Amino acid sequence: MLKFSRRSFVATAAAVAMSIFSSAVPAHAADIDKLHFLIPGGAGGGWDGTARGTGEALTKSGIVGSASFENMSGGGGGKAIGYLIENAASSHGTLMVNSTPIVIRSLVGRFPYNFRDLTMIAGTIGDYAAFVVHKDSPLNSFKDLVTAYKANPRKVAIGGGSVPGGMDHLVAAMAMQAAGEDPTKVKYIPYDAGGKAMAALLSGEIQALSTGFSEAIALANAGEVKIIGMTGPERNDAYEDAPTLKEQGYDAEFVNWRGFFGAPNLPEAKANAYRAAIAKMYDTPEWEAVRQRNGWVNIHNPGEKFVTFLSDQEAIIKDLMTKLGFL
């Protein structure tokens, strides 16, 4: 689920910045001596940016003494998960970053494992999903999109940056389902890069684009699109003008979370120490700087809350994917 988008490139920039400048070790004693981050994808992706950004905030604020990073790509993230499970005993100092795709890819059986095989440390940040249309589009709200869709489902193409059955598609299907439409009829057109999907929107090839909220904000700020709906529970102060789907009467909420996992059977004391360190991080100015630079939204789900959150998300996605025929 590699997304070649604005989001990840900002993350790249940040990530590489950190790999160069993160050697500064604070003087006072840290809560955790050292921490190793396992990144299931190559340098420059969203996972990479999250791990390195979190590592930067933790070390600069002195919560963690030193952080190291390891990129292990392969199998769309499966290789790193397998590695962490096979080397559980020697990986107590390791945190692996992951996000919504671990749920989706486990469901479709792409991985022989799922998130329950790992120790769930905490969900840390998230990004809502959003729908955007061309600034000159006659559609002004998600309701308009639904109306157009009802008139002729084959004439309304919704694009996105993920494969069919991937996140952007699921969000589109979820929203249409909330509007009482058959989610399998949604004409979803996948693009392999955010830029290409955007070009398709501007050229009129697709009528709407399903994308991440932070990316939608960047596009709206450039003055080319209107955000007609986002999947948060309420309007977000990052872009107050964007209406939620909920306030338009469509009960669809979705958040693409990112968070951290430990090795299976990680001792409880260790897991709790990591959770405490992450909780402490939110109040530091160092984290605020990283968060703002990347346009992330704080969505903190530590320990048990993370387990419930993931199980809920899994149930919703499973239901939707079954309806869509992917399971």
Add this chain to the structure above:
Amino acid sequence: MLEGIMLGLETAFTFQNLLLVVAGCLIGTLIGMLPGLGPMSIIAIMIPVAINIGDPAAALILLAGVYYGAIFGGSTSSILINAPGVAGTVATAFDGYPLARQGKAGKALTIAAISSFSGGTIGAILLLIFAPALSSVALLFHSAEYFALMIVGLSAIAAFAGTGQVAKALMMTVAGLMLATVGESALFNAPRFTMGISDLQSGFSFVTLAMALFALPEALFLILDPKRGEATSNSEAIKDLRITREEAKKIAPVIARQSIQGFLIGVMPGAGATIASFLGYAVERNIAKGEEQEEFGKGSIKGLAAPEAANNAACTGSFVPLLTLGIPGSGTTAILLGALVALNVNPGPRLMIDNPSIFWAVIISMYIGNFVLLILNLPLIPYIAKLLTIPRNYLIPFILFFTMIGAYIGQNNATELLLLIGLGIAATILRFADYPLAPLLIGFILGGMMENNFARAVNLTDGISFMYERPMTLALLVIGALLIIVPACRKRLSKIRKGGIADGD
């Protein structure tokens, strides 16, 4: 507009900014020579440094220097050791490497530098004048047209085959198309042909395949055939970078044509430098006459100048959708977009109005980056070219080392090395059997894009009616068909004519 240009010049010509562009060019050239580290990764590496500068104009000037340096550096590894690090320089190796093998490495590098410079400069001028007007052109292409454009690219493949090798070239193209289907495509939520190997889920990586097909067999050939290395041992000739007046006359029209064609292709988001360089090469080969046409693939200076001018012009062209619409047309411009956003500059229709100094500084900085690069690198060429005078028993391990680093560095995955060696051995066997390998790589590069665009077009129109309903798609498909039929007919006609004379007398 003149006001804007002055504004841009004023911003660019400060001591600090000139220093930055020089530093950027040097860094870009040096890192860019490593296969596997293309402009995209190098810019990604330099972005934090650029962001630390704080001033968006200065940051962009640094990145433009890095960008052009990296492109030039990439051509260097294509020419000297047949190891194209990015798809855009694959076509450079077709004639650049044979030239280097004939002991004309210095000349080849000079032609590459001059063609790149001209392509970039002509591109920058076109950008300066037409950027706002071209923004709508960038949106003319839908998936259907991109599909047809890929077909045109594939149909030009016969141009890469030597005489009597058309069938072999087509077989290799099909093999490339097949390799492109391995892994998860952007369109089906299922891995294909991975044989259960999880490392193949994301498909073969371009760099691994390019190293395995081009650089590795070459290194093995140097071992198996000791005589091959000897032709390149005359160090005086290698360092010689002079171009005769006659040669300059030959390549000037090629550069002019390909700069314009490349720029226009680059304006389409998603087509980019790769297509521009392949089509540039194919077009020039097709319009070359007799003996000159025969020379293509064997060290033709025209065959080197065409892709180099085209890919640089296309890179510049890809700034049109970036600056006017905020759409990154290539991986590199996507990275640059990330840098711009991090610097609180939002490219798009409003950029020219809100931040005219940045808009113009970008364009001017591209021109300066190009220019500084030429001045810096021409004196360096003799030293870079001297690399080939390293004795064979040191040079071969050196090539092998960089080949492996190139394959490993992007993915951090040791399986890439096994793939590299396996594919490299297969490629060496194919070379022994005299199969051309370039069509395989081209098929691989274009295959994925072609499939994705085809599937999108089918999905959008619920069928294949787009092939005849959209006039531009139809026109491109017709061009593709002509590219295959015309040379074949011409060959048959000339054969019949020759045969007729023999029979009649």
